[in-house]
């Protein structure tokens with residue numbers, strides 16, 4: 001793995017819909033100001049936002065860690081929550097256990113994990129029911145211009 | 146990198162360093178050092194927020210003067226629909242058009258046709274667009290530049306269709322060069338503009354193609370002249386060129402937005418930079434679904450709120466509604482012309498819009514990260530008061546400037562008390 005250039009962690013509060021999306025907003029600004037090229041930035045923000053939303057919707061609390069190397073951007077999202085009993089099922093397009101209330105807020109289309117997969121170069125989900133979930137995503141940088 | 150042109154200039158002699166511009170700038174592109182304002186060109190999006198707030202009038206819009214038009218043999222005005230909302234309730238677009246002729250233009254273009262054409266082209270583009278959605282209108286140059294600077298990941302969502310003013314320029318040159326036997330470069334296509342941003346979009350289009358227009362004249366620049374000439378025109382029949390019909394100058398569709406026919410289920414009209422930024426933040430996260438097209442205008446209320454307009458937004462809006470309700474609909478010739486042109490013209494954008502390269506990117510990623518870390522450390526020593534006395538709009542900006550080697554950390558008065566005495570020399574009465 002290429003040398004780490006930057007590592008920053010952000011707290012995510014579960015059930016706090018008011019603040020939902022702020023962490024992905026913050027990391028977007030960091031990476032944009034660092035001049036990360038547009039295509040990678042776009043994919044990254046989508047992955048970060050969906051991961052953040054899943055913590056907000058399903059978990060008590062979580063942490064998003066951003067790790068930048070010269071070759072890629074990595075996101076590690078770790079939460080304390082119910083965990084995912086069947087990860088394969090969770091990745092099915094349209095599969096969602098979101099409540100009606102969440103859906104009314106405009107979340108819970110069951111596209112979060114599929115979109116994260118589509119927009120990252122590597123995506124790994126580990127989960128332990130009753131304890132929590134770890135999502136690790138890697139997005140390669142096209143150039144370091 | 147080619148030099149970036151901007152739609153206004155800061156007159157250093159007139160500048161008193163009062164920092165109103167620096168505080169108003171949404172992209173933090175202004176610094177005030179030694180009592181004088183200056184621009185970081187890469188960050189400026191030409192919104193003109195600085196223009197109206199300068200207490201000494203040191204910032205002015207760059208538009209062209211009439212003298213500059215003398216080199217053309219035939220001068221055609223393309224009037225922004227906003228122009229017609231600036232006068233009295235009884236003044237029709239046709240009268241305003243006649244006043245423009247009286248002012249020295251040889252013709253006034255039937256701009257409503259071009260607006261209708263682009264309206265259609267947008268609808269067609271939205272229908273066949275594979276994604277990503279929503280598409281975003283590009284007719285407001287500030288929106289295009291905002292995306293280039295602050296939302297680089299969204300450039301591909303800017304709709305790849307020409308702005309109506311551009312295709313107006315193209316068609317009028319074609320028509321008049323044919324009718325009058327002139328070369329296209331002997332014909333001037335001049336936009337009567339509600340803002341300096343459109344001037345700059347002509348001088349230096351974001352899509353890096355050459356504009357079909359030759360310059361822009363601000364509405365406020367011609368307002369008084371039009372007013373006095375219009376009062377002298379008694380009836381439309383008076384003039385030999387009086388063939389103009391109001392409906393061909395001003396589009397008669399619903400008032401919100403520039404594109405009258407786009408259905409409201411498909412699109413969302415958005416005005417005002419603050420609101421646009423909120424929505425863009427959501428788009429970037431993939432949070433906005435089911436919307437196919439966003440028509441965005443940097444000015445509150447759209448172009449009738451542009452900073453080179455004269456009438457206040459609300460009066461202009463009521464004038465607009467009144468005009469549209471009472472204007473005769475254009476005749477069958479209008480529809481025919483739209484059909485004819487739609488069949489033969491290509492409306493796709495020439496060139497493409499790319500993210501703007503910001504100054505810091507001349508160094509490699511490792512160095513950029515180092516600067517960021519350094520800026521973070523530096524900002525811990527700053528009071529986070531954003532007083533502006535260092536010459537940067539926020540403490541964070543100051544820390545970044547220092548990390549990039551553009552400023553001295555000691556410019557902060559909290560770190561070097563004697564700075565106050567230096568500042569006193571610039572700000573003493």
Ligand SMILES: Nc1ncnc2c1ncn2[C@@H]1O[C@H](COP(=O)(O)OP(=O)(O)O)[C@@H](O)[C@H]1O
Pocket residue numbers: 050054055057058059079081082083084090091095096097098107108109110111112113114133
């Ligand atoms: N961090 C998480 N903790 C617990 N369950 C999760 C987590 N992330 C996803 N899930 C489960 O996976 C399902 C699918 O997730 P996703 O694809 O993001 O769609 P959505 O969030 O719209 O339901 C969720 O409905 C939920 O049951």
Ligand code: SF4
Pocket residue numbers: 192284285286287288339340341342343442443444447448449450451452
């Ligand atoms: S909204 Fe219209 S007037 Fe305002 S900056 Fe954009 S194009 Fe110019």
Ligand SMILES: [Mg+2]
Pocket residue numbers: 050053054108110111112113
């Ligand atoms: Mg989800």
